[in-house]
Amino acid sequence: MPRNTSSSNCSSVDVTFQSTLYAATFTIIFIPGLLANSAALWVLCRFVNKKNKAIIFMINLAVADLAHVLSLPLRIFYYIKHTWPFGNFVCLLCFYLKYLNLYASIVFLTCISVQRCLFLMNPFKAKYWKRRYDAAVCIVVWMVVGAACLPFPIMRSSGLGKNETTCFADLGLVKPSVPTAVAMLTIAELSGFVVPLVVIVYCTWKTRQFLQNEEHLVEHSNEKQKAMRMVLTCAAVFFICFTPYHINFIFYMLVNLNIIKNCTVLNISISFHPFSLCLASINCCLDPVLYYFMASEFRNKISRNGSTVMHRRLMSRESASSVKE
Template identity: 30%
Template sequence: MQNSSQWAEMTSSSENCSFTAINSLAWSLQLGLSIPTFILGLALNSLALFVFCCFWRKQTKTSVYMISLVLADILLLLSLPPKLYYSVTKVPGLLCSLIQAPYFVNTYTSIFIIVCITVDRYICIRHPFEGRANQSPRWAVVICCFIWAAAWICSIPIYVFQKKEPIKCFHNMSDQTWSVPFIVSVEVFGFLIPLAVMVFCSAQTIWILLNHKTHDKKSVEESGSLRVIVINLVVFLVCFTPVHLGILLQCLVRQHLIVSCRMRQAISLFLQVSMTFANLNCCLDAFFYYFAAKEFCKKAHLRRAIELCPVLNPCALRWHCQRWENAPCQDTDSAVPDVAGPVP
C-alpha cells in the first residue's frame, strides 16, 4: 500500500510539472545563439558555395562532398527562423512536420557528409596513389544523392507519428516518436556509427601523419592535415554529442523511467539548448573551407574571387596564397603527403 501511495504521488507530481519557465528560458537562449549562427553561417556558407561553384573548375570527390555539405548547412540555417517562431506558436501538426523534417534531414545529412570527407581524406593518406588516381566525382555524386534520399525517407516517421491537433513545434511530439526502437535507431545509425567511423579514420590518419612527421617534418606541417583532422573530430564531438545525449535522456523521460519534475525540467532545457548548440556546426564547417582554400589558390584562381569580392581581406589571403603556392596540392580538402605507412 505504501509503494502504491508513493507511486501515485510521483505520478501526480509528474503531471503537475510545469515547463513554462523552462521553455521561456530555453527560447531566450536559443534566440541568443541562433541569430549570430544564422547571420555568420549564412554569410560563410554562401561565400563558400559561390567560390566552389565558380572557381573550382576541376570537380573532384572532395569538391562534391563540400558543395553538398554547404547546401545542407544553408538549408539547415534557413530552417532556423521558422523553427524559432513556431516553437512558441501553436500550429497544426502537419505544418509542424513540414517545419521539423527539413531541420532534422539537413542535420543528419551534414553528419554523414562530414563522415564521407573524413573517410576520403583517410583513404588518400593511407593509400595516396590509389586515392589520387580515384578522384572521379561520379561516385561522390551517387553517395551524396543516396545520403539525401535516405535522410528524407528516414524523416517519414515525423509525418506519420505527428499529432494532429495544434501544437508548438519541436514540443509535445507523439509517443511513437519517442518509442524505444525509433530512438535507438536514431542514436545508433545517426550518431554512434558515424562517430565510430570518424574516430577510427581520424586516429589512423593521425598515426600515419605523426610517423611521417619524424621523417619529413616540414611537408606535414605545411600541409595542415593533422590540424584539420583534429579540429574536425573535436567539432563533431562538441556539436553532436550533447544533442544525442539529450535525446536519449528525453526518451527515458517519455518512457517514465525519469519522473522527477526537476530532472525532467533540466533534461528539457538541456535538449533544447543542445539542439541549438549543434547548429554551430554550420559555422565551424568553415574550417573545411579555409583549408580547402589552398586548392583554390593554386588551381582555381582564388585571387580573382578576392578581386571581385572587396569585403575579403586581401592582405591576409594573399599571404596565405603565396605561402600555399610553394606547398604540394592534391585534389582533397587539405594537402596529403606521400605517405603510406603501416597502421597498427
C-alpha cells in the same frame, strides 16, 4: 516540448526559457550561417573541376546547412511572436529541415573524414578515384537520410489539427508503443551517432598516427598537415554540435516514454534538451571552417599555377623580343 515531467512524483520542470533561448540562438547564427555557407557554395562550385575529392561532399554539406539556415527566420518569428500563421505544411517542413541538416551533416562529415584518411595513406587510390563516385554516394546519402528523418515531423504532428497557430517546440508528441519507440531510438542512435562517432574517431587517430611518422612527412608535408587539420575539424564539429544532443536525447525519449522516472535524470534531460538543440544548430557556422582549409588548398594551387603561367609568358615575351632584335 513538455513543460512538466512525465511522472506525477516529480516536481514540474519549467522550460519556458526555451523560446528566448531559441530566438536568441537562431538570430545569432542566421547571418553568419547565411553568409558563410552562401560564400562557400560559390567558392566550392568554382573549384568543382579541380582534382580534390572531398569537394563534392563539402558542397552537399553546405547545401544541407543552407537549407536549415534559410528556415531560421520563420523559427525566430515564431519564438518571438508565439504564433504560427504560415500553415501546417511549412511548419513540418521547417521541422523536417532541422533534422535533415543534422543527420546529413553527420554523414557528410564522416565521408570527408574517411576519404581524407584513406587518400592520405593510399595516394594511388586517390589518383584513380572518380568524382562521379562521390556524386553517387551523395545521392544515396540524401535518399537514405531523407527517408530516415521523416519520422521526426510525423511524431510531432499530433497537435496540428487542433491548433494551427502552434509549431516547433509547442507541438504535441505522438507516443508510439514502448517496443516500437525503443527500437526506433536504438536504430537512430546507432546509425546516426554511434557508428559515425566510431568512424570519425578512428579516422582522426589513423591520420594523426600516419602524420607522426617522420618517414611520411618528408614530402608534401604542408598538404598532409592540412589534411590533418581538416580531419580534426570534422571531429571537433561532431563532438561540439552533435554529441551533447544524442547523449541527452536517449534520456529525453526514455523520460517521455515513462521508462525513466528518476526525478534528477528527468529534470536534467528535459532542461538540457533546448540547449542541446541549439548546439546542434551551431554546426551551420562551424562547418565553413572546413571550407576555409579547402579554399586555402586551392588558393595555393592557383597561385603556384599562376606563377608558372606568368613565368612562361615572360619567357615567351623575352624570346620574341630577342628575335626582333
